[in-house]
Every structure is written in structure tokens, then in C-alpha cells.
Amino acid sequence: MKKDKFIISKKNFSSRLIVGTGKYKSMQECAKAINLSGAEIVTVAVRRVNITDKKKPLLMDYIDPKKITYLPNTAGCFNSKEALRTLRLAREIGGWKLVKLEVLGDKKNLFPEMIETLKSTEVLTKEGFKVMVYCNDDPLMAKRLENAGACAIMPLAAPIGSGLGIINEINIRIIRKQTKLPLIIDAGLGQASDAAIAMELGCDGVLVNTAIAKAKKPFQMALAFKNAVIAGRQSYLSGRIKKTLYGNPSSPKSGII
Amino acid sequence: MKKKIKIKLNGKFKAINYNSTLFNIVQKNKIPLSKVAIELNQEIVDKKKIKSINLKNNDKIEIVHFIGGG
Numbered sequence: 001m002k003k004d005k006f007i008i009s010k011k012n013f014s015s016r017l018i019v020g021t022g023k024y025k026s027m028q029e030c031a032k033a034i035n036l037s038g039a040e041i042v043t044v045a046v047r048r049v050n051i052t053d054k055k056k057p058l059l060m061d062y063i064d065p066k067k068i069t070y071l072p073n074t075a076g077c078f079n080s081k082e083a084l085r086t087l088r089l090a091r092e093i094g095g096w097k098l099v100k101l102e103v104l105g106d107k108k109n110l111f112p113e114m115i116e117t118l119k120s121t122e123v124l125t126k127e128g129f130k131v132m133v134y135c136n137d138d139p140l141m142a143k144r145l146e147n148a149g150a151c152a153i154m155p156l157a158a159p160i161g162s163g164l165g166i167i168n169e170i171n172i173r174i175i176r177k178q179t180k181l182p183l184i185i186d187a188g189l190g191q192a193s194d195a196a197i198a199m200e201l202g203c204d205g206v207l208v209n210t211a212i213a214k215a216k217k218p219f220q221m222a223l224a225f226k227n228a229v230i231a232g233r234q235s236y237l238s239g240r241i242k243k244t245l246y247g248n249p250s251s252p253k254s255g256i257i
Numbered sequence: 258m259k260k261k262i263k264i265k266l267n268g269k270f271k272a273i274n275y276n277s278t279l280f281n282i283v284q285k286n287k288i289p290l291s292k293v294a295i296e297l298n299q300e301i302v303d304k305k306k307i308k309s310i311n312l313k314n315n316d317k318i319e320i321v322h323f324i325g326g327g
Contacts, residue, residue: 020326022325023325024325045327046294046323047326048321049320049321049322059322059324060292073326085299089294089301089319090294091294093294093322
């Protein structure tokens with residue numbers, strides 16, 4: 001069997017599941033869930049150091065950036081200026097060039113602000129960043145991001161944290177057909193089967209945070225997502241049967257007693 | 258008494274000694290330098306040069322790191 005490679009910005013990964021590190025009860029829980037998920041890339045946020053409480057645990061003490069690829073994000077940024085500032089700071093922490101750009105446009109639905117996202121993608125690419133871009137599920141915008149230099153297209157399945165699963169399969173299929181860039185479903189997944197569906201649509205990977213972190217049993221859900229991503233990918237590569245309107249017996253029709 | 262100046266560190270006002278360097282602030286607050294990025298008045302600072310950066314009245318310092326996020 002030919003090796004099934006998952007390459008982002010010339011780097012080879014074996015897990016197609018990317019997980020977020022937010023919303024866990026503790027750093028320990030987060031680290032264990034990541035371990036169980038098999039993820040090799042995790043998203044992280046850039047925030048102020050807590051000056052008053054110096055004993056607060058640090059993410060880097062629990063998740064080793066030498067073993068797990070940190071993907072700094074711009075969560076909480078509502079315009080290009082804030083996003084650029086955040087990612088330039090992230091790069092300064094330790095040379096991170098692979099980043100996730102996420103510019104939000106509305107506090108209630110958390111949909112991406114695509115004009116600002118596009119502008120930011122252009123600037124960051126020129127500055128040498130490798131930009132994985134959170135976007136809406138619009139094939140036209142996905143194309144423009146690709147032309148602007150994005151290194152991965154990351155359309156939402158549904159609003160961030162909503163758990164609704166993939167709302168617009170058709171658009172995801174169209175984006176899949178039009179791009180050779182890594183296509184990663186980001187945001188809105190609720191359960192493991194949503195990830196399997198994303199993979200069966202031909203996506204290269206999925207990014208999950210809330211569905212694991214806020215599940216009643218996050219460790220079990222981390223494993224479930226791991227398995228679902230593998231199953232979905234294998235299913236996609238296996239070439240599914242055609243759907244038919246009527247039945248087709250599985251046992252031979254001849255030799256019936 | 259030593260002369261003091263007022264700075265803003267991560268959104269909070271602080272009175273510090275006149276002639277303090279950015280390095281003094283980092284040291285005093287036990288900041289793990291390899292795990293943070295520093296901005297002085299919205300400009301990113303080269304962490305290697307913080308010993309030679311003297312702080313002025315009303316300087317705004319932001320020190321950030323990575324935390325859990327989606």
C-alpha cells in the first residue's frame with residue numbers, strides 16, 4: 001500500500017487529527033487527551049503572562065513543543081491589525097512560522113471576517129509565515145485565499161463550539177475538487193462521526209477542540225476522534241460503492257435450494 | 258528615596274525605579290524568557306537586547322506566552 005502522506009508546508013505528519021488545547025479542566029487533562037488523540041499538531045493561543053500569579057502552570061511544561069508542533073492561532077482577534085500583532089509575537093516566542101489565522105467578524109456566531117482574513121493572509125505570507133487559514137465554507141473565498149498564499153484551507157463545519165457537524169457538505173466537496181492544498185475542517189464538529197464524514201468527503205484532516213474537551217469523557221472522545229479520522233480516511237481512499245435506489249442481494253442468486 | 262517612574266505592564270500600572278531596564282522587569286517578575294515574547298510600546302523587542310533597554314515614564318510593556326486555545 002502506498003504511504004498516505006499528510007504534508008503541511010513541506011512537513012510530514014502521520015496523524016490527520018489536529019486538536020485545540022483550550023477549554024480543558026486542567027493542563028494535565030489537556031495533555032492526556034492530546035496524547036490519546038495521537039495528534040501531532042495542537043493549536044495554542046497567545047495571551048498575557050500572568051504577572052500576579054507566577055505559580056500558574058505553563059502550557060509548555062505540559063506539552064513539549066519539541067515533540068508536538070505548536071500552531072499559534074489568532075483566536076479572539078477581530079481585525080487584521082490584531083491578528084498580525086498576535087502572530088508576530090507568536091513568532092518571536094520561538095520562531096513559529098506555521099500559524100493558524102483566524103479573524104472573527106461577529107461575537108455571537110463567531111463567523112470569520114473574510115475580508116480581513118484575506119488581507120492578513122497576504123501580509124503574513126509576504127513576511128514569510130506559513131498560514132493555515134480558518135475560513136467560511138465558500139469555494140470562491142477559498143480560491144482567493146489560495147491565490148493569496150495560504151498553505152492550508154480550513155473551512156468551518158459549523159460555528160465554533162456549536163457541535164453541529166458539517167452543515168454544507170456540497171461546498172466542502174466543491175472546495176475539495178478545486179484545491180490541491182491541505183483541506184482541513186476546522187470548527188463545529190460535535191462527535192467522532194462528524195470527523196469521519198469530513199474525511200470521507202476527501203478532507204486532509206480535521207481540527208477539533210470543544211467536542212473533545214467538553215465531552216463528558218474527554219479521554220474516550222479523544223480516542224474516538226482518533227479512530228474516526230483514521231476510519232474516515234481509509235474509507236475515502238477505498239472508493240465507496242455507488243448508491244442505488246433498489247436492493248442488490250449480497251448472496252448469489254443461483255443454487256438456491 | 259529613589260526616583261520612580263510609572264509604566265504599564267500587561268495592562269496594569271506599576272511604579273518602578275528610574276533607570277530600570279526591561280531586563281530588570283523580566284527578572285523581578287521571574288519571567289521565563291525562552292517562553293515569552295515582549296512588546297514595548299507596541300514594538301516587538303529583541304529578547305537578547307533587553308539589558309540595554311532603559312524604560313521611560315508611561316512605557317507600555319506587554320509580555321505574552323502560549324496558553325490553551327482552539
